[in-house]
Amino acid sequence: MNIICSTCIRSYFLRIALFLFVFSGTVNAQQTYSVENYSRIMWNHLEMLSELGPRYVGTKGYGKTLQLIRHVGAEFADKVVEHPFVVKQHDGRQRQMVNIEFIFHGEKEDQPVLLGTHFDTRPYADQESDPTLQNHPITGSNDGGSGTSVLLGLAQYLKEYPVSQPIRIMFFDGEDFGQSGTGEMFLGSKHHANFLRQNFQRTWPLAVIIVDMVGDKDLEIFKETNSLASGPKVLDRIYNVARRINIFQFNEKSKYTIQDDHLPFARLGIPSVVLIDFDYPYWHKLSDTLNKCSPKSLSAVFSVLVRVLSEW
Numbered sequence: 001m002n003i004i005c006s007t008c009i010r011s012y013f014l015r016i017a018l019f020l021f022v023f024s025g026t027v028n029a030q031q032t033y034s035v036e037n038y039s040r041i042m043w044n045h046l047e048m049l050s051e052l053g054p055r056y057v058g059t060k061g062y063g064k065t066l067q068l069i070r071h072v073g074a075e076f077a078d079k080v081v082e083h084p085f086v087v088k089q090h091d092g093r094q095r096q097m098v099n100i101e102f103i104f105h106g107e108k109e110d111q112p113v114l115l116g117t118h119f120d121t122r123p124y125a126d127q128e129s130d131p132t133l134q135n136h137p138i139t140g141s142n143d144g145g146s147g148t149s150v151l152l153g154l155a156q157y158l159k160e161y162p163v164s165q166p167i168r169i170m171f172f173d174g175e176d177f178g179q180s181g182t183g184e185m186f187l188g189s190k191h192h193a194n195f196l197r198q199n200f201q202r203t204w205p206l207a208v209i210i211v212d213m214v215g216d217k218d219l220e221i222f223k224e225t226n227s228l229a230s231g232p233k234v235l236d237r238i239y240n241v242a243r244r245i246n247i248f249q250f251n252e253k254s255k256y257t258i259q260d261d262h263l264p265f266a267r268l269g270i271p272s273v274v275l276i277d278f279d280y281p282y283w284h285k286l287s288d289t290l291n292k293c294s295p296k297s298l299s300a301v302f303s304v305l306v307r308v309l310s311e312w
Contacts, residue, residue, distance in 0.1 A: 009225040033161055033306070035299055042153035042302060043295040046215065050290040054137035055121045056177060057095050065119055065148075066076030069100050069171050072152045074161035077102035077169070085191045087174060089184060097173040099188045104158045108164035113312060114168040114205035115154065115305065116261055117147030117212060118175030118188065126180060127284035141290045142280060144176065144298065147213030150302050157306060165312040172261055175212075186261055193264035207234045207263040208272035209308075214301045215293035216277045221301075224274050226245035226263060238275070241307045249300045275301060 048068065052061035073080035083099040106112075121140030125253035128134050139145075151169050158167060170192060178184020189210075196204050208231075214221070223235055255278075262272040282288040 001226045022259055022297075023068060029171060033157060035303060037298040038153050038157060038302055039295045040157060041156060042149045042298045045149040045152050046145050046293060046298065047149060047170060047290065050139055050141045051302070053139055054123065055119065055140065056123050057097055057120070057173065058136065059129055060139070062120070066098070066100070069119060069148070069152070073100065073102050076155045078105050079103040083192060084261040085187075085197060087177075087187050089178070095174075095177075097187060097191075099173055100171045102155050102169040103170075104155075104162070104167040106162070107164045108172060110166055111202065111204060111206045111310065112166035112168045114170060114190065114208045115151060116170040116172055116208060116210050116259045117151050118144060118172045118261060119148045120144055120173055120176055120188075122130075122176040122284050125284060125286045128286065133286060136286060138284065138286055139289050140176075140297065141293050142213050142288050143283060146213060146293060146298060147211040150211055150214060150298055150305070153298070153302055154305060157302075158309075161306075163309045163312070165309060169310060175261055186259070186264065189261035189264045193268055194264075196268060203269055204268070205265070207231060208262055208270055209234065209238070209305070210260055210262040210272070210274040210276075211301065211305075212260055212274060212276045213280055213283070214277060215297050216280050217292060217294040217297065218279075219249040219277050219294070219297035220251050220279060221275050221277050222253055223248055223249045223253055224260075224276060224278075225257040226266065227273035228254055230262065230266035232297075234271050234273050237311075238304060238306055241311070242304045245303060245307060247304050249297065252303065286292060 013298050055065045057060040075290050081101040085097055087095045121144040122136055123137045125136050126134050155169055172188030174187030239250055239252050260274045262274040265272040282292050
């Protein structure tokens with residue numbers, strides 16, 4: 001793991017601090033959160049992550065991404081827990097990976113709601129039509145960056161506007177790591193599901209909401225079919241809120257059956273859903289870059305999640 005204290009990271013956090021100082025008077029005076037404020041914060045995170053380039057284990061971007069997540073957790077979470085694990089690859093090599101968990105205690109004596117995303121990016125642009133490009137790593141602005149940015153913004157919101165429900169925010173490693181057919185994907189969520197299996201069920205999450213690929217400029221989030229089977233009531237909560245607050249990017253029709261980080265938890269019997277726009281033409285391609293994303297899309301998902309958690 002790289003230990004990094006670069007000028008880029010320092011200047012990034014100075015920009016965030018300056019922005020929060022400028023807007024703090026407005027937010028405090030209104031006693032309500034500013035969508036524009038959090039939209040800018042999330043977009044700043046996504047810009048930073050995109051500038052880092054590929055962010056899978058072994059890259060410089062990976063170490064800097066961990067540094068960013070740890071910094072936000074130390075600033076805003078009630079507690080941060082790291083869950084390191086070792087992955088043995090099909091070729092015999094071993095990789096040290098880590099999930100990072102933000103804990104928000106809430107006021108209720110209740111099981112938590114878990115929101116998760118993967119922070120790693122795909123080492124292979126395997127959806128490129130040109131075979132010579134397929135072994136190049138992707139930037140992953142949407143796939144890896146957008147969900148991470150939304151949940152980093154949500155962590156700040158939960159510090160500034162606490163909710164009653166206990167919340168866990170999980171940043172999963174290794175979701176996109178392995179080549180197709182190796183089984184070396186969804187590694188962090190599988191590890192955490194196995195961790196939960198070893199603990200009492202009364203400590204398990206009430207529900208799991210995975211956020212993945214939600215930055216697309218043309219965002220449209222359909223109800224994923226595995227999610228409908230596992231967590232129909234959770235989806236009802238989400239889509240009812242979206243309808244009430246006029247977030248049109250949530251389409252109540254069902255579409256696609258997707259393998260993602262929700263499935264290891266669904267197999268435990270925990271109601272688990274994924275919010276994802278799979279109609280994304282740049283998926284697993286070198287063209288998955290910042291200019292394909294929009295702060296409006298991040299804000300749409302953020303606004304729905306904020307209301308869902310506040311009403312839980």
